[in-house]
Amino acid sequence: MAALIAVLVASSLVTGVPELRAEAAEPGGGAARFGGPSSAALGVDLATVTIPELQDRMADGSLTSSVLTRAYLHRIKTVDPKINSVLRTDPTALRQAAASDARHRRGDTLGPLDGIPVLVKDNVNTRGLLSTAGSLALAGSPPAKDATLVTRLREAGAVILGKTNLSEWANFRSTKPTSGWSAVGGQTRNPYVLDRNPCGSSSGSAAALAASLSQVAIGTETDGSIVCPAGMNGVAGLKPSLGVVGGDGVVPISAEQDTAGPMARNVTDVALTLAALSGGGTRHATAPAGRDEAARAGGLRGKRIGLWRLPELGPAVDAVMTRAAAKLRAAGVQVVEVTPPYQKRLAELEFPALLSEFHRDIDAYLATRKGPRDLAGLIEFTRSHPAEQTCFPGQELFEQALAAPPTTDPEYRAMRAELKDLSRRSIDETLAAHRLDAIAAPTNPPAWTTDCARGDNDVIPSSTPAAVAGYPSLSVPAGSVGELPVGVLLTAGNHQDAGLLSLGAAVEHRLDAWKAPRYLPTVGGGGGR
Helix, strand or coil, X not given: CHHHHHHHHHHHHHCCHHHHHHHHCCCCCCCHHHCCCCHHHHCCCCCCCCHHHHHHHHHCCCCCHHHHHHHHHHHHHHHHHHHCCEEEECCCHHHHHHHHHHHHHHCCCCCXXXXXXXXXXXXXXXXXXXXXXXXXXXXXXXXXXXXHHHHHHHHCCCEEEXXXXXXXXXXXXXXXXXXXXXXXXXXXXXXXXXXXXXXXXCHHHHHHHHCCCCCEEEEEECCCCCHHHHHHCCCEEEECCCCCCCCCCECCCCCCCCEEEEEECCHHHHHXXXXXXXXXXXXXXXXXXXXXXXXXXXXXXCCEEEECCCHHHCHHHHHHHHHHHHHHHHCCCEEEECCCCCHHHHHHHHHHHHHHHHHHHHXXXXXXXXXXXCHHHHHHHHHHCHHHHCCCCCCHHHHHHHHCCCCCCHHHHXXXXXXXXXXXXXXXXXXXXXXXXXXXXXXXXXXXXXXXXXXXXXXXXXXHHHHHHCCCEEXXXXXXXXXXXXXXXXXXXXCCHHHHHHHHHHHHHHHCCCCCCCCECCCCCCCCC
């Protein structure tokens, strides 16, 4: 991982990403428009700057973590009312930043994340700071200790800036949920078009990044909840291989699929954050490789990528994939059309297995918190609190999970075993048959209009193989349908996270699809795709 990080650090300098992106940025992308510190005053453009560039500025004394943290806190105060992505800021954030500044002055920094502001999804425990999964049931008091991943961030010197809104209970409550809505936080809006949905359940993390409210953010995924918000909000998001990031202290759906993962506005920052989350050791990972080495490592010539088109996402999305494939071919990639097998069977088996696993895992988690002590108590709480029903009343998934077979049941065990086997084979066989470095598919359709009465419009199958298999997947911006971003989802084999990030950084640079949000009230095209 350290070698990969060095290459990505160099690549972020070689490719001139900030300059290229700054030219493409729409009005409204920078801090100055909203009355905060200007890019000139900071010496950086928050919408485009990378962690290595920030660390260079901190090392030479031209920027401090305190100044950077204040800039992000100001943007949260002035910009976030448009999108409603941040639930609360950490009152100790500036003290954390001051401690980082002292380490920088002593020349004793803890690594690339030292002094870097991070937002954390609100289903991740943070000591002394409410961690609610979006539900009033957990809003009485904060957890007693940090989740393991938050401990890792603190050990890396990161500034915990605050907590982001999410789809309540990570979208595992109702059969007709509205992504980005929670009883605690209300509705998060897509920064590109404000009446459009940010996708769930890491909706607040992705929307906050799109609006440049933090340098990086933490999301969580069971199936699609990191990568879909990343794609729909025009940022990068990695669902790591299962087990790479510790899950202790994260509100669960299923231990067989759940993982937290890093999200950022560029793949370099995603990779650096993953190194901290995984305990991979980043203290000495900031030394950049040479320009030629970085160019070779980031090169695409000779790579083989399988394109899984998913025409059910519509012709406009397919056109984005066609344009992306053409750009990759021009860079020397061999793009071959593929259709991973077993998808229908995976769709049949996944949901029933998750019901049994949710009942087991949520009971274990609730026993560690003040509030309802088990799923039955949570159902009663939701039923008896009208504020939990202001967007949609249903809790059908809770009720189905309560009645689901236990995870000791032989039928459940057979179901999960088949899921694991078929999901891994769907990826492994496709990679082997075509000698692929990765499988590429559209991450998301254009964002649908948010509508509590209708619920989501989100049949998005591209995330399922990697989610069920426990393999890594990475979304990077691929293009747009009108104003609305579309991502390309790259999937690789088990524990091939480092190689996937290297490939993803090269794809990100070649596609050059990022654009700043314009916070438009609406656009034409109705509520669908």
